[in-house]
Amino acid sequence: MTVSDRDGPTIASAGDESGPVVSRACEVVDLSYRSFLADRAPPRVYWTAPHGLEIAGGGAAARLRATGDERFETLRADAERLFSSPNAALAGGDDLPAPARPRAFGGVAFHAGHDPVTPWEGFPAAEFVVPRIQLTRTDETTWLTVSASGTDVAVGDVKRELEDVRAALAAHPAMQPSGGSPGIAGTRLRTSREEWTRQVQRATDRIAAGELRKVVLAQSLEVDLASGIEIPDVLERLRRTYPECYRFLIEPTDAASFFGAPPERLVSLSGRRVETEALAGSVARGETPEEDHELMSSLFESEKIRHEQGVVVDTIREQLEPLGEIRVDERTVRKLATIQHLRTPIRADLADEEHVLSIVEALHPTPAVGGLPPERAWETIRGTETFDRGWYASPVGWFDADGDGEFAVAIRSGVASDARLTLFAGNGIVADSDPDEEWAEVQLKYRPILDALGE
Numbered sequence: 076m077t078v079s080d081r082d083g084p085t086i087a088s089a090g091d092e093s094g095p096v097v098s099r100a101c102e103v104v105d106l107s108y109r110s111f112l113a114d115r116a117p118p119r120v121y122w123t124a125p126h127g128l129e130i131a132g133g134g135a136a137a138r139l140r141a142t143g144d145e146r147f148e149t150l151r152a153d154a155e156r157l158f159s160s161p162n163a164a165l166a167g168g169d170d171l172p173a174p175a176r177p178r179a180f181g182g183v184a185f186h187a188g189h190d191p192v193t194p195w196e197g198f199p200a201a202e203f204v205v206p207r208i209q210l211t212r213t214d215e216t217t218w219l220t221v222s223a224s225g226t227d228v229a230v231g232d233v234k235r236e237l238e239d240v241r242a243a244l245a246a247h248p249a250m251q252p253s254g255g256s257p258g259i260a261g262t263r264l265r266t267s268r269e270e271w272t273r274q275v276q277r278a279t280d281r282i283a284a285g286e287l288r289k290v291v292l293a294q295s296l297e298v299d300l301a302s303g304i305e306i307p308d309v310l311e312r313l314r315r316t317y318p319e320c321y322r323f324l325i326e327p328t329d330a331a332s333f334f335g336a337p338p339e340r341l342v343s344l345s346g347r348r349v350e351t352e353a354l355a356g357s358v359a360r361g362e363t364p365e366e367d368h369e370l371m372s373s374l375f376e377s378e379k380i381r382h383e384q385g386v387v388v389d390t391i392r393e394q395l396e397p398l399g400e401i402r403v404d405e406r407t408v409r410k411l412a413t414i415q416h417l418r419t420p421i422r423a424d425l426a427d428e429e430h431v432l433s434i435v436e437a438l439h440p441t442p443a444v445g446g447l448p449p450e451r452a453w454e455t456i457r458g459t460e461t462f463d464r465g466w467y468a469s470p471v472g473w474f475d476a477d478g479d480g481e482f483a484v485a486i487r488s489g490v491a492s493d494a495r496l497t498l499f500a501g502n503g504i505v506a507d508s509d510p511d512e513e514w515a516e517v518q519l520k521y522r523p524i525l526d527a528l529g530e
């Protein structure tokens with residue numbers, strides 16, 4: 076069935092009749108992404124990877140949606156149809172330089188059974204959007220790509236639209252300094268400190284009883300903003316304070332916007348090369364270089380933290396091993412402005428070609444955001460957390476016509492719906508976790524967004 080919406084066809088289920096994506100692209104002069112995004116109505120997307128492409132998109136040439144346990148399979152099948160053209164030159168796919176090719180941006184909810192209720196209106200169990208207008212900034216240049224899909228798309232129309240959009244973009248400034256911040260009028264913890272202490276104790280009791288090895292428990296924080304939020308401005312502020320993180324915005328409708336600056340890569344797939352990492356275990360940054368160094372050393376020396384991160388390494392290795400040859404690099408530390416984590420880079424060379432969504436499906440949720448064993452951890456999360464995770468801690472990113480793509484783990488994130496912003500942050504709980512220490516670490520994880528809002 077094809078459901079049309081105001082921006083483009085929605086592929087709602089397998090068996091859809093809509094035609095492939097047709098794209099045309101050209102180079103444009105550098106322009107302010109903030110200004111571009113501020114000018115567009117939803118759906119809007121923004122994505123940038125550390126040292127990677129920076130992409131902004133507006134409108135929808137097509138949307139892929141899926142629900143339930145089969146969501147990855149449905150997405151893969153629909154993506155294949157969407158990106159397959161009997162004539163690649165017509166689609167523009169093979170003719171376009173790699174950065175300018177159309178991509179599908181989006182993600183999935185933490186759990187397949189997700190129900191899109193407040194603050195997650197507009198966020199189904201899985202959704203990807205191929206932007207109508209896509210801007211892709213590389214080190215050398217900026218590309219404008221215009222896409223359309225459907226059985227009756229005329230290439231001439233896409234070319235004409237490309238020219239029109241190119242002319243309209245000339246009105247945008249080349250660069251804009253970061254805009255103002257909305258300011259924070261107040262915050263409300265959705266989990267009290269007493270409740271958290273009980274939750275962590277219950278989890279450590281289950282671990283002591285041998286029912287669980289690790290579980291990541293999260294909290295949420297509601298923020299009242301002093302004025303309206305301009306998310307492109309917040310993303311620009313995050314670029315300056317957290318340059319080594321991903322930054323993303325997913326705004327499927329005008330009901331809610333999900334955004335963040337996650338430090339954690341879930342997967343990147345290019346050809347048969349998979350790159351991922353195990354990022355877990357946290358300590359604060361020090362006030363002085365000496366204190367900072369001491370804190371970093373404690374990450375390596377703490378048996379508890381090594382175990383907490385080690386189970387993530389082992390699980391990722393086990394999940395990727397059947398798919399090809401694995402290489403696990405040395406443990407290092409990822410230092411961010413306010414926090415530092417243990418990090419182990421992991422690579423795999425796949426024996427066969429795979430779609431990046433298949434790797435996402437195999438890895439999500441890693442024990443950096445779920446736990447072990449996965450089913451018991453999920454049951455503990457559901458029975459403990461008093462809010463819906465929605466898309467928090469889930470895979471967000473993009474894939475292209477070849478099935479290549481990149482996904483981050485949507486932590487250090489928040490969802491803005493109406494005048495309310497809800498932030499999420501979690502911590503891995505293992506046998507000897509102390510509720511007070513875990514509480515302090517969780518508060519550090521709200522800092523990136525709180526600071527960018529102006530607190």
Ligand SMILES: C=C(O[C@H]1C=CC=C(C(=O)O)[C@@H]1O)C(=O)O
Binds near residue numbers: 416444503
């Ligand atoms: C679940 C989160 O962080 C994960 C990633 C790094 C360190 C973590 C930790 O210290 O527990 C978590 O596993 C979050 O930021 O909400």
